Amino acid sequence: MSTIEPRQLRADARRNRERIVDAAREVFARCGADAQMDDIAARAGVGVGTLYRHFPTKQELVGEIIRSKFDRHLETARAWADRASGWEALEGFLREVWSHMAEDSSQQRLMWLVDEKAMALAETTRGELIEVVGGFIDQAHRDGTLRADFTVDDIPTIMCAVGSAMGSEMAAMPRNVDGLLDIIVAGLRA
Amino acid sequence: MSTIEPRQLRADARRNRERIVDAAREVFARCGADAQMDDIAARAGVGVGTLYRHFPTKQELVGEIIRSKFDRHLETARAWADRASGWEALEGFLREVWSHMAEDSSQQRLMWLVDEKAMALAETTRGELIEVVGGFIDQAHRDGTLRADFTVDDIPTIMCAVGSAMGSEMAAMPRNVDGLLDIIVAGLRA
DNA sequence: GACGATACGGAACGGGGGTTCCGGTTGTCA
DNA sequence: TGACAACCGGAACCCCCGTTCCGTATCGTC
Numbered sequence: 001m002s003t004i005e006p007r008q009l010r011a012d013a014r015r016n017r018e019r020i021v022d023a024a025r026e027v028f029a030r031c032g033a034d035a036q037m038d039d040i041a042a043r044a045g046v047g048v049g050t051l052y053r054h055f056p057t058k059q060e061l062v063g064e065i066i067r068s069k070f071d072r073h074l075e076t077a078r079a080w081a082d083r084a085s086g087w088e089a090l091e092g093f094l095r096e097v098w099s100h101m102a103e104d105s106s107q108q109r110l111m112w113l114v115d116e117k118a119m120a121l122a123e124t125t126r127g128e129l130i131e132v133v134g135g136f137i138d139q140a141h142r143d144g145t146l147r148a149d150f151t152v153d154d155i156p157t158i159m160c161a162v163g164s165a166m167g168s169e170m171a172a173m174p175r176n177v178d179g180l181l182d183i184i185v186a187g188l189r190a
Numbered sequence: 191m192s193t194i195e196p197r198q199l200r201a202d203a204r205r206n207r208e209r210i211v212d213a214a215r216e217v218f219a220r221c222g223a224d225a226q227m228d229d230i231a232a233r234a235g236v237g238v239g240t241l242y243r244h245f246p247t248k249q250e251l252v253g254e255i256i257r258s259k260f261d262r263h264l265e266t267a268r269a270w271a272d273r274a275s276g277w278e279a280l281e282g283f284l285r286e287v288w289s290h291m292a293e294d295s296s297q298q299r300l301m302w303l304v305d306e307k308a309m310a311l312a313e314t315t316r317g318e319l320i321e322v323v324g325g326f327i328d329q330a331h332r333d334g335t336l337r338a339d340f341t342v343d344d345i346p347t348i349m350c351a352v353g354s355a356m357g358s359e360m361a362a363m364p365r366n367v368d369g370l371l372d373i374i375v376a377g378l379r380a
Numbered sequence: 381g382a383c384g385a386t387a388c389g390g391a392a393c394g395g396g397g398g399t400t401c402c403g404g405t406t407g408t409c410a
Numbered sequence: 411t412g413a414c415a416a417c418c419g420g421a422a423c424c425c426c427c428g429t430t431c432c433g434t435a436t437c438g439t440c
Binding site: 010011012013036037038048049052056057058 | 396397398399400401402406407408
């Protein structure tokens with residue numbers, strides 16, 4: 001998946017790397033941005049030192065998780081491109097991604113600690129994502145089924161908004177994310 | 191403003207309290223949730239000890255800021271109640287609140303560290319807010335101008351989503367909050 | 381102006397958590 | 411099977427930051 005393959009990892013190292021990523025996913029899902037490196041290492045059945053050999057910094061670990069999320073979104077987009085086009089594909093894509101996001105909603109909070117470097121790891125995938133989803137949007141505009149001023153560049157904002165609504169647990173405040181999603185879809189329609 | 195008035199503050203104490211709240215507003219606006227107590231005290235021209243006498247915990251200071259935000263939103267709601275009703279009042283209220291939020295967008299990030307206790311300070315104001323805005327919503331439903339399944343309880347979710355979209359600065363991602371607001375308003379309309 | 385109550389300042393404390401270091405272990409290759 | 415490089419574990423390090431403590435200063439009142 002990565003463009004550069006620095007060198008071949010030793011068998012045990014590769015195994016540990018996978019364990020670490022899995023553990024990170026779990027712990028980030030449970031604790032969000034508050035996840036601690038020690039916990040991740042413990043959950044992976046590995047010492048902190050090992051964790052830090054594979055990911056020299058917490059940011060880099062976060063970056064890996066983010067990258068894998070983008071990968072999954074790209075898969076989703078491609079699946080919809082095969083299955084439909086225009087508005088139908090766009091709505092289908094959005095709703096499916098949102099349901100993925102809802103599955104690990106507390107993980108959404110970790111988007112807050114993403115920085116340039118972490119995001120750079122996902123740049124390639126993001127580019128392809130823009131291409132595919134941009135196709136849906138262009139087609140929908142041609143069909144006149146999508147609000148005229150909407151562009152691909154609006155998608156990150158929407159995703160950020162939705163993700164935050166899912167991830168937050170603001171005290172004593174009711175939360176109805178499904179309602180928000182319906183509102184957004186309705187507002188997107190021409 | 192507060193229902194309980196524990197005792198009369200000494201003149202200098204009252205002055206310092208105000209300075210602290212002002213400083214907190216500034217520093218939270220600049221640094222969001224990362225704001226430090228030391229910085230706030232320094233900006234207020236006051237020692238940390240003084241800060242802690244007035245607000246025994248960071249949460250309590252956050253609570254004060256949140257409360258004042260809710261107060262302002264309540265004022266906005268009442269102004270719109272005098273001026274209009276139904277959909278017009280609802281949209282006017284939302285857009286005005288959003289523009290207030292946009293003014294100190296980085297302050298939005300501090301909503302993440304609000305807990306029950308901090309929110310409790312704003313409970314009274316929040317109740318009145320629900321009442322006034324609920325009035326707009328009921329009227330709009332009677333007029334048939336608002337999406338049928340929308341209730342007051344959906345508002346926090348929307349606010350959280352919008353606030354996060356404003357407050358985040360996710361790297362290398364375009365951000366178009368105004369577009370999001372238009373989409374939401376369009377989606378709210380029946 | 382003097383006295384007690386109320387406040388103030390800011391050095392110091394404590395613990396939480398990311399990161400480093402290095403002595404020991406394990407995979408790989410000849 | 412021996413030898414070396416690659417890798418591992420986890421105690422220790424250190425900085426950051428909320429919070430406490432207490433000697434000093436200021437306000438209000440008689």
